[in-house]
Amino acid sequence: MSQLKTLSHLDSVPSTPGKFKPDKSTPYVHRFRFYTSLSRLTLWSSFFLAFIIFCFFFSSSSPPPSSRRSLGDSWGGRDWERRVSRSARKHTSSGLTVLVTGAAGFVGTHVSIALKRRGDGVLGLDNFNRYYDPSLKRARQKLLERSGVFVVEGDINDSSLLKKLFEVVAFTHVMHLAAQAGVRFAMQNPGSYVHSNIAGLVNLLEVCKSADPQPAIVWASSSSVYGLNSKVPFSEKDRTDQPASLYAATKKAGEEIAHTYNHIYGLSITGLRFFTVYGPWGRPDMAYYFFTKDILKGKSITVFEAPNHGTVARDFTYIDDIVKGCLAALDTAKKSTGSGGKKKGPAQLRVFNLGNTSPVPVGQLVSILEKLLKVKAKRKVLPMPRNGDVKFTHANISSAYRELGYKPTTDLETGLKKFVRWYLSYHSGSKKKSSW
Numbered sequence: 001m002s003q004l005k006t007l008s009h010l011d012s013v014p015s016t017p018g019k020f021k022p023d024k025s026t027p028y029v030h031r032f033r034f035y036t037s038l039s040r041l042t043l044w045s046s047f048f049l050a051f052i053i054f055c056f057f058f059s060s061s062s063p064p065p066s067s068r069r070s071l072g073d074s075w076g077g078r079d080w081e082r083r084v085s086r087s088a089r090k091h092t093s094s095g096l097t098v099l100v101t102g103a104a105g106f107v108g109t110h111v112s113i114a115l116k117r118r119g120d121g122v123l124g125l126d127n128f129n130r131y132y133d134p135s136l137k138r139a140r141q142k143l144l145e146r147s148g149v150f151v152v153e154g155d156i157n158d159s160s161l162l163k164k165l166f167e168v169v170a171f172t173h174v175m176h177l178a179a180q181a182g183v184r185f186a187m188q189n190p191g192s193y194v195h196s197n198i199a200g201l202v203n204l205l206e207v208c209k210s211a212d213p214q215p216a217i218v219w220a221s222s223s224s225v226y227g228l229n230s231k232v233p234f235s236e237k238d239r240t241d242q243p244a245s246l247y248a249a250t251k252k253a254g255e256e257i258a259h260t261y262n263h264i265y266g267l268s269i270t271g272l273r274f275f276t277v278y279g280p281w282g283r284p285d286m287a288y289y290f291f292t293k294d295i296l297k298g299k300s301i302t303v304f305e306a307p308n309h310g311t312v313a314r315d316f317t318y319i320d321d322i323v324k325g326c327l328a329a330l331d332t333a334k335k336s337t338g339s340g341g342k343k344k345g346p347a348q349l350r351v352f353n354l355g356n357t358s359p360v361p362v363g364q365l366v367s368i369l370e371k372l373l374k375v376k377a378k379r380k381v382l383p384m385p386r387n388g389d390v391k392f393t394h395a396n397i398s399s400a401y402r403e404l405g406y407k408p409t410t411d412l413e414t415g416l417k418k419f420v421r422w423y424l425s426y427h428s429g430s431k432k433k434s435s436w
């Protein structure tokens with residue numbers, strides 16, 4: 001969202017600074033203006049020259065801007081390093097030492113807590129951007145703190161921060177969940193997707209490839225990579241070259257980038273294609289969340305339908321099932337083979353669908369919410385706009401079952417019941433007490 005801020009400040013700058021005014025002054029004033037303009041010109045030219053020289057010397061010796069520390073950075077120092085080390089200390093001899101990016105996000109919070117509970121060392125990283133209400137991220141952070149997980153506030157594009165973290169802790173694994181999520185928002189702010197999902201990913205992989213030892217990486221791809229693929233259920237072998245949104249295209253690009261870093265540097269990388277993950281502490285930008293909010297407020301909700309009154313459906317997957325898949329991916333990840341930025345041998349490269357295998361029409365999702373909330377929704381059924389959405393998703397999970405033992409067990413009604421219970425407790429103002 002820092003990106004959003006940057007762009008929105010540009011919106012307030014007028015494109016034409018002012019109208020040209022013809023000069024009606026006398027010759028004397030003319031000459032006087034000429035001399036003052038000349039001296040001003042010289043002054044500005046010298047400033048400009050000095051600036052060019054400054055840029056020249058600094059560009060050849062300093063790292064790219066994203067990796068320089070900015071004035072607002074709040075990390076560093078002895079106390080901070082101590083907190084980082086303490087959080088990353090594992091409590092079982094066989095445990096992992098995991099850096100979780102996007103730790104204050106929906107999936108990040110659940111995965112971090114699950115890892116910490118079983119004795120792994122966990123350090124969180126999150127930039128707390130404003131894509132959705134940051135108070136929810138802060139509430140998740142409190143939950144993480146109570147579980148012993150420290151969340152470093154910083155961006156995955158900040159290479160000096162990432163390098164520092166790897167200096168302080170020898171991470172065995174990185175669970176990379178930081179991303180610009182949301183399919184439809186990509187039309188409003190395309191730059192934020194490139195910034196987080198492409199530039200941020202490359203920056204992270206650059207640091208990982210140079211780390212010694214190199215960590216194994218597990219990261220969040222998306223079911224959206226299947227795009228306009230119509231063969232169901234979606235298998236990892238199916239084509240993924242027809243993304244329907246820029247979001248999907250950046251996730252697909254991420255998968256290709258992962259291939260490159262695996263091939264050149266020997267990084268062990270596992271991509272997980274999540275299918276519409278929902279549950280307590282979820283994302284307010286997702287339909288099940290804002291439908292709940294609007295139904296309770298008596299506001300109308302828009303339910304999309306496919307052409308010819310066709311059904312739009314999603315393979316909604318409950319968060320606890322996704323967490324199990326993430327942990328299994330970390331546990332089965334083989335070590336990276338490179339060191340010091342050099343590959344020593346072939347490394348593991350995997351991609352898995354993590355879905356629920358039973359798509360549910362969006363209309364049915366609304367009916368379940370009506371039942372749980374005991375409120376009738378004001379539905380407006382509209383044709384699905386051409387904004388990146390796809391008609392349906394449906395996961396084939398046989399590969400994840402075989403390799404990870406992944407077996408989702410929560411149906412949509414059971415999962416939504418848990419979500420609604422959490423939602424009512426969190427939004428009733430008893431945020432501190434809201435159940436896990």
Ligand SMILES: O=C(O)[C@H]1O[C@H](OP(=O)(O)OP(=O)(O)OC[C@H]2O[C@@H](n3ccc(=O)[nH]c3=O)[C@H](O)[C@@H]2O)[C@H](O)[C@@H](O)[C@@H]1O
Nearest residue numbers: 181182183222223224274275276286287302303304362389
């Ligand atoms: O599976 C995935 O890969 C993706 O799942 C979700 O994307 P999406 O499935 O579009 O989830 P929602 O935005 O919650 O939409 C769910 C369904 O509700 C429908 N919808 C959405 C909004 C609305 O106003 N009305 C409506 O009918 C959508 O068309 C869609 O079928 C997440 O938002 C993405 O970050 C994630 O990567």
